[in-house]
Each structure stands twice: as structure tokens, then as C-alpha cells.
Amino acid sequence: MTELPDENRATELRNKVVDQLAEDGTIASPRVDAAMRKVPRHLAVPEASLDEAYSTYDPVITKRSENGTHMSSVSAPQVQAMQLEQADIRPGDNVVEYGTNGPNAAYIAELVGDSGQVTTVDIDADAVARATRFLAETGYSHVRVLTADASGGVPEHAPYDAIVVTIGAWDIAPAWRDQLSEGGRLVVPLRIRSLTRAYGFVRQGDHLVSSSAHVCGFVPMQGEDAHDEQQLPLGDGVSLRFDDGPTVAPSPLDEVLRTARAETWTGVTVGRTENIGTLQMYLATMAPGFCIMSVDPDSNTTVVEPSNRGFSPAAVHGPNFAYVLVRRTPDEKNVEYGVHAFGPDGASFADEIADCIRAWGKEHRGGPGPRIAIYPADTPDDQIPGDRVIDKKHSRISVTWSAA
Structure with a gap:
């Protein structure tokens, strides 16, 4: 018993x-x-x-x-x-x-x-x-x-x-x-x-x-509306995950990691306990071609050096690819955000993503995050206000950022 x-x-x-x-x-x-x-x-x-x-x-x-x-x-x-x-x-x-x-x-x-x-x-x-x-x-x-x-x-x-x-x-x-x-x-x-x-x-x-x-995190939905992210391997154990499908055909990125790496730092620093959820969401909704980079734990590559090998905010635009990383400030109290980028226009793409981070730091840091509105999939553009519209199967998602 x-x-x-x-x-x-x-x-x-x-x-x-x-x-x-x-x-x-x-x-x-x-x-x-x-x-x-x-x-x-x-x-x-x-x-x-x-x-x-x-x-x-x-x-x-x-x-x-x-x-x-x-x-x-x-x-x-x-x-x-x-x-x-x-x-x-x-x-x-x-x-x-x-x-x-x-x-x-x-x-x-x-x-x-x-x-x-x-x-x-x-x-x-x-x-x-x-x-x-x-x-x-x-x-x-x-x-x-x-x-x-x-x-x-x-x-x-x-x-x-x-x-x-x-x-x-x-x-x-x-x-x-x-x-x-x-x-x-x-x-x-x-x-x-x-x-x-x-x-x-x-x-x-x-x-x-x-x-x-x-x-938050939850087990994924099953059934008719189950949806998987799409993987795009770049080689050397590096892969990208796109939630809504890649924004470019894979072929332009075939050799992107063989190009010179551009690096820029933003001057945006955060404390170790600061909530950066709004920064991640700002990049996700405002950076072009947003995706997530991950690196196979068994890979020895040094071409990319992310702060988190399993989850790094990244972006793709044409043949160019960039990801976000951090480094400790000299006083060891904070971290600073930076960008590594690859591709024929890697340096300018790194600057574009860095400017996105700076915009968050100047205008939205400490704010409530975006206002999200969900409209039916057949709603015309002129009836959806907002900074960005993300189209899905059943709905159109309006994202509006206001100043903090």
C-alpha cells in the first residue's frame, strides 16, 4: 500500500x-x-x-x-x-x-x-x-x-x-x-x-x-496550428532559425562566413540585473531579417564568437549576416552591446544593427514595450496602425513602439 x-x-x-x-x-x-x-x-x-x-x-x-x-x-x-x-x-x-x-x-x-x-x-x-x-x-x-x-x-x-x-x-x-x-x-x-x-x-x-x-516559455501547440521554426545552416556548426521563414534564398549566404568579419560597439551598456526583454523584442520587430543564431556545442569554430552559443539575436539582409554580442565594461559592473557582421556590405550592416540598438537605448529603454494588436488576416494595410506589421496564417500583428 x-x-x-x-x-x-x-x-x-x-x-x-x-x-x-x-x-x-x-x-x-x-x-x-x-x-x-x-x-x-x-x-x-x-x-x-x-x-x-x-x-x-x-x-x-x-x-x-x-x-x-x-x-x-x-x-x-x-x-x-x-x-x-x-x-x-x-x-x-x-x-x-x-x-x-x-x-x-x-x-x-x-x-x-x-x-x-x-x-x-x-x-x-x-x-x-x-x-x-x-x-x-x-x-x-x-x-x-x-x-x-x-x-x-x-x-x-x-x-x-x-x-x-x-x-x-x-x-x-x-x-x-x-x-x-x-x-x-x-x-x-x-x-x-x-x-x-x-x-x-x-x-x-x-x-x-x-x-x-x-x-515566458511553454510547450508548443500541437494540431492544426502547430508551427516549427525553419533552420538555415551556414556551416562550421552555425545555423539560423527563422520564425516566419527565411527572408532571403539560402544561396546568397552560402559563403558568408568566409568573408571578413566587421565589428562595431554601440556604447549601450546595461547592468547585469537589468531586464533586456524590450531590447530583444525591439530587435525582433524592427531589425531587418531578424532571426536567432545558434552554434553547435561540439563546434570549435572561432569565426563567430557569440556571448550565448545557443541563442543570439541575429539578422540577415541580402548576402549580409550579423549577430549581437556583449562584452564586459572595464569596471566589470555592466556589459556593452556590439555587433559582428559578415558579407560584402558587412560593415554597413553592422552599423545598421548597432543603430537599432542605440535607438532602443535612447527611446525605449525602461519603457513598457510595444503595443501589440491582432487583426484578421484580410485586414487592409490602411486599417492597421503601427510601426511594423507581421503577417501570419490567421492574423496580421501590428507592433507600435512609443517612447519610454
Whole structure:
């Protein structure tokens, strides 16, 4: 006979997690605080220890593919609390969650109360079974648990006051907007140019307008709207990842790493604890041909010398390629941003990317980041305001940068 978990210790750990999230500012509302203290999330992951189940900032991975890729998880309490605050769920709301494992649906059920409705959906039958068992065991059997592809939504229970997506999405499915009430809230981990943020959106007529954004990571969406980045190898173990497909044919870059390397430094320095999420997003949305460079860990190349071999912001324009790196300042307290570039016009391309970094440092550093709006794919250009429009399968994403 298996030994039952120490419920007193589980309660103690649960309260410790919530105390920590309230202290770091993730939890701001008393109702989210109360919901997260009540739900025994450890019962959803009996294969994990109590310490693992109540790790404040770490998820519990519940399913992996044959090659080890994470396919399903119970998100970290910090991420769940963050999304619940973004969704602003109220008593009596009708809420649907896409991506399930149980605890988050229980939190939502606490927030909507007896007068509300909760539907939780997953394409993975194993996740649905786990959620069904957990919700029944913990007294939330009134939550609807469905097996379905999130891209189609759940029209039979719409309209929704809030939609919470807990899987990484590359695009906004039309059903999510269409099944959301006017003024309703959509919270979704949306990938824009390889950078994922948990965005809070509000429906305004035919489009969605962002109200919040937080850096995050989620297992990717499966099904009809799954989307993979495209790889472009440059040789020497160096490759580029394009989220929306390469902006040039591969052939102009065949020998780009054989050209002389240009180097320029921007004079833009940041402290080691400064949040640079807006810099990454500024480059992603404003630099031409943005992509991510990675270098095989087994490669001995010295042609490129990135600060992070697994993730370096980069850009491509015609036969030219550049990536961003940092170096420590003489006082060792900060780092300065620089650019390495290759190609026939490498020096001028390095200056162009450096100017982009300087523009962020002068105009947007310390600001709230861009305003993101999501329009239907057939929306004409003259009806979409903003500094940049990014086209996807179902939507056109407007990006507007205002001064900090």
C-alpha cells in the first residue's frame, strides 16, 4: 500500500509558494492568492515529489517525446499566477482554458465561483485523463474537460468572458477572437519572431489589443496550428532559425562566413540585473531579417564568437549576416552591446544593427514595450496602425513602439 502524502507539509509548501509570489509581485489580487492556497496541485502530479510539485518557478514535465522534447507539463506556480492575474477572471465568468493538466482549471473554477463556468481542453488524451482524474478527486468535477484541437475553439459554450491559453502559440486562431465576448480577455503565450511572451489581450470589435506582456516559455501547440521554426545552416556548426521563414534564398549566404568579419560597439551598456526583454523584442520587430543564431556545442569554430552559443539575436539582409554580442565594461559592473557582421556590405550592416540598438537605448529603454494588436488576416494595410506589421496564417500583428 502506498504511503499518502503528508498533507500538512503540502499545505505548508503551498502557502510558502503563494507567499513568495505575493512578495515578488506576481500575485497582486486577494482572489488569486486565495485560489492558489486552496488547490492541492500536488495531487495532479503523483509521480513528482512534494518539493517538485511546489517549486515556485519550475514546471513539472508530465510527457516527453521520443527525442526528449517536452510535450506536456503542469506549469510552474509563478506562470499560472501570472496568467491568472492577466486574465482578470471574475465571479460568474464563462472561461475556457486551452491546454490542460488540472490545477489551473481548478484555480479558474475558484475564481469564477458557483455562478461561473469553466471548460478545459487539450488535444492530448493523456493530459485530458490526468485533468479529469485530478478535478474529480479534488471536488471540481463540474469543470468540463474536453479532448479537442484548440485551434477550433469550443463554440458550443461560447461566448467566453476570458480565454486562457497554456500552450505556446505561433498565431491567434480566429475562433479565439470570434468566441470571445466584446471586452473579453485573452491570455496567450504568443511567439513573435522567435520570442515568446504571455500577452494579455482585450477584444475591441474585430481585433485584439494587448494590455500586458511577460517573458515566458511553454510547450508548443500541437494540431492544426502547430508551427516549427525553419533552420538555415551556414556551416562550421552555425545555423539560423527563422520564425516566419527565411527572408532571403539560402544561396546568397552560402559563403558568408568566409568573408571578413566587421565589428562595431554601440556604447549601450546595461547592468547585469537589468531586464533586456524590450531590447530583444525591439530587435525582433524592427531589425531587418531578424532571426536567432545558434552554434553547435561540439563546434570549435572561432569565426563567430557569440556571448550565448545557443541563442543570439541575429539578422540577415541580402548576402549580409550579423549577430549581437556583449562584452564586459572595464569596471566589470555592466556589459556593452556590439555587433559582428559578415558579407560584402558587412560593415554597413553592422552599423545598421548597432543603430537599432542605440535607438532602443535612447527611446525605449525602461519603457513598457510595444503595443501589440491582432487583426484578421484580410485586414487592409490602411486599417492597421503601427510601426511594423507581421503577417501570419490567421492574423496580421501590428507592433507600435512609443517612447519610454
